[in-house]
Amino acid sequence: MSRQTESIMDKVWNIFSSMKTGLVLLGVIAVVSGIGTLIPQEALDPGGAKSVNSLWKMLGFTHLYSTSWFRLILGLLSINLLVCSIQRFNGIYRKTFKPQPPQSASSIPSKIQTRISGNDKKLREAVSEVLKHKGYQLKINEQEGRWSFIAQKHKWGNWGSLITHIAFIVLVVGALVGSMTGFKGFFMAGEGETLPIQQIKVSKGNVAENFYVKINSAEDRVLANGERDNWYTDLSILESGQEVARQTISVNHPFSYQGVTFYQSSFAQGGKFTVNVNGQKVPFILQNKGGNYFQAPGTDLYFILAAVKADPKAPIVLYQVYQGNSSQPLAMGQMNLGEVNKINDTVSLTFDGLSSFTGLQVKKDPGVNLVWLGCALLMIGLVLSFYWRPHTISGILEMQEESYLHMGAIRGKLAVGTQEEFNQIVADIKKRLASDSVRS
């Protein structure tokens, strides 16, 4: 019984430690991801996603990248990579830190190999000097009648693929943490407005924080040549009425407070108004093109800003007034700066000047640091793999009347390149031996 379970465990382990499994999973991910670019996705094209055949919808093909089965494949790949890494760890560790000089000529790499004969002392000296000069670290073993060595260059390169694989796991974990915790939302607010972070429109997750955000000012800055420079928002964070942080943000220059990050994402014009209801004056702001509305206190009148001519010197606004649920405006009109319009006997409206509205993305992603860690590890791993290739040369010297050195190089992944490097080393050793014999 126990033997049988063991063998099932073994089988599972073998499947997960196989590179073939990994390649199949990678292939599946590639194909499935590709399919996802052909079917409209809810996140990118909600309208298109609605019209997709319902069977596809049920299987999650319209939100493919967040389905549990897509995550399952990524999870399987991560397990695959983990098993693979555990299995390879010891070997790489030994190769890097416990290199063993060869015990016999048979353990010298055979594909790239040479034999050099000569005086044993001079041979030893020449080999050591040339290899050290080429940047190799030597480990030497001396026994009666036999001198052997193993020499390594760029030995950290051995860790490249393992680090790359671990990095991928870290990336997947980071992405998963981000998708299961945190939140993502958006709000649009005018200059001078203060709103609780709890009130933003959330498209994913829940907001646990409860500070306030105040928009001190918003600006659409234009360069001298007429091109847009950027949108700027000066915002403050308030905790129980006290300002605890203040920052000006713009597109590509976000700001974070307690893990919540604010991104400038859009901008709209607006106007500042005052409504006068029976002598009681209330200031308010409206966003252009009906982006929001204002209900005059104590009435069922709603104000909307239909259009703005944002000339700083002579701004003009077009407003509309709705009553109750009516879809037809009760009144509409155009106003210049400072102008007052009577809406009815008790209510009048004043246009006080231009205002700006700023649209901010708000996001909390506790996984993002893991993602950046994964990216950093990925780059370190890849640089070690490809720009820091390890070289290993080993040799054995049998000391006899006429000593000869058996030397070979591990071919690695670049047979031609390794052979060239090896030939160069052999040539250098021979040159050295020749010049030694001339001197002596």
Added chain:
Amino acid sequence: MNVTLNNIEVMMFYIMVAAYFLSAAISWLTLVVKKEWLEHLATGMAFIGLVGNTVAIVVRTIISQRPPLSNGYEFILTFCWGIVAIYLFAQLRYKVRNLANFVMPIPFLLLVFIIMTMGPDERVAAAIPPALKSYWLTFHVLTAMLSYGAFAISFGLGLMYLIKAKKEEKFGVESVDKGWTSRFPASQVLDELSYKIIGFAFPMLTLCIITGAIWANYAWGTYWSWDPKETWSLITWIIYAAYLHARLMYGWKGKRAAWLGVIGFIAVLFTFFGVNYFLPGLHSYA
């Protein structure tokens, strides 16, 4: 002054078209007329084209006062630059005969694509939205240029490998090739060089994707949104990762790996063109 600069840019563009065409055409001629001076002429033409390409990019940078990386036209100019620069480097360093046959038509066809599909108003140096003003973006496009350029070379090497390996299979590796492929390096050399170049390009592509993610995170607060362009760059990345592993796997080394290298570059082209022309997406900048 801008008028003069514009004229220079247009002139350089046509120098590129002519030089890249001649380089490719002469290379094909050398298959029949096996003269060494013709090979040098083809390399020289690629070099002249690269000079024109460099001037065009510099002039565009001066005109627009920013890195020339923000529309399809500008990106193709840098893409061509990447291909030809890396081709010339590989050519001078490794002396792979006939590589130009398979590589130089690519920048030429890219330029033809510009001529056929882009009107003058699509080529002008236009104002860019605030989201595109980022050093990360510059880095993103620079790494794209280097990796895509290098993948074009490995594509050419992969095709040469498939052709040469077939001949070697038929006549034996040791036999003397007297046909039109006689000057191709041995298949093993082609395979290894291709691996070396992908080994250079794969980390670059990874860095390209990472810098893109960093930029997106600064601009929109989302490092990855699975838009078609991102997804296809990930697919490209997976294909090249598969290539790297295929070389280590019994039975996959050689032909199948070479095919993966060829398919990888097709995925690169699809990421760049196909996504813009066939698939809807957010990635509207280039």
